[in-house]
Amino acid sequence: MVFNIVFWDSLIVWLFISVAEAVMPWLTPKSIQFGVRIPPDKIGSSEVLEPRRSFVMVQLLIAAGAFLGLVLLPLIEGVSWLMTAAPVAVLAASFPNYLRVRRGLIRLKNSEGWFSGVSQQTFVEVQDGAEPRVNFLYMLPAVAVLLLTVVVGVDVYPSLPSIIPVHFTASGQANGFASKSSPEAFTGIIMQAVLLVMFTGIAAAVVRTRRSIESHAPSTSLWQQNRFKSIAARMMLLMSFFIGLTLMLSQFSIWGVIPRADAALTVIPSLVGVIGLTIPMMRAGQYGSRLKPSANEQGTGIANVDDDRVWKAGAVYFNRGDRAILVPKRFGVGWTFNFANPLSWLILAVIIALPVVLVLIIRFVH
Secondary structure, three states: OOOOHHHHHHHHHHHHHHHHHHHHHOOOOOEEOOOOOOHHHOOOHHHHHHHHHHHHHHHHHHHHHHHHHHHHHHHHHOOOHHHHHHHHHOOOOHHHHHHHHHHHHHHHHHHHHOOOOOEOOOOOOOHHHHHHHHOOHHHHHHHHHHHHHHHHHHHHHHOOOOEEEEEEEEOOOOOEEEEEOOOHHHHHHHHHHHHHHHHHHHHHHHHOOOOOEEEEEEHHOOOOHHHHHHHHHHHHHHHHHHHHHHHHHHHHHHOOOOOOOOHHHHHHHHHHHHHHHHHHHHOHHHHOOOOOOHHHHHHHOOOOOOOOOHEEEEEOOOOOOOOOOEEEEOOOOEEEEEOHHHHHHHHHHHHHHHHHHHHHHHHHHO
16 A cells, blocks of 8 residues: 555654653653653752652653554555554553553652641742733634635535535545535634634633742743733634635635645645644643743742642643632643642533534434
8 A cells, every 4th residue: 555645644743742741841840740740949850850760761662653554544444544543542541651650650649748747838820911912913814714715615506506416425425415505515614713713722721820820939920921812812813824725725625726646645734733833832842841930930949739639630720719710730841630620621521512512403404
């Protein structure tokens, strides 16, 4: 079998995920490693650095195994489609590796009493007027793509046949048809509008999330987090542009404006967007932990309160005493829900249900 566009798409995603997972311990704040709270005197110690090296070595083995499958599967007739699972395999195997290192770190922390006698304090955030705002100018590229899709649609609609293809196989062969007056003929436009609203809402929510102040360097952490939230909000708005390009190309393919080549080609703008826009956030580190302020702050020597108990496996935040909906991840870049807050479940249900309901409405009207 010839290595096709699906192979190259899978290869790019495999490379990105493999690198991102391997460097993840360096992207999280130094006071939190593998979801475990670390006191100031242990930051950068051999007890913390050695688990990092162990994690990376296993990650490289996982990535090598997935790459081997990615290369060999296209040569086997009938199962070549499994090569798209290579990136997923890296993610699936990374979590047990993370848990392995985390358990060892917790055992060491408890046995040596890292927080014994350490001054612990939680800083309360106050509104200081320095909170970032959403720059809605970053919406303009996505709005332009949406308007271009609408204008082209208005232009070509009269000349469309009464029945048009609306679904294609990976090789570009049509395998689903609908009337040109059906909502299915305009799915790309509808999805662009929905995603633009959704990503704008996410950007607005991101800048309003609570800042988690580091007790050993409060001023620095506030500056870092403000910068990080500004970067994340811009990336969310730009993401709607890249995904909008994919939806526009798909819509043009349905209308016959562009040739119906390999369907995997239309994914490339989204792929470029996800990778390209994630890189600035990774360079900044989780919550801006890798950003360097112009002036160095003298450390207070105070540790954040050891709150490991409200983080299940260091990944799931469950704290009934916290009214926050979104909180920074402990391992990874971005935010996660406070699953003890009922509103978190409601928002998550809406996010999951929205595309399903949209598809059902389109099918019902059709």
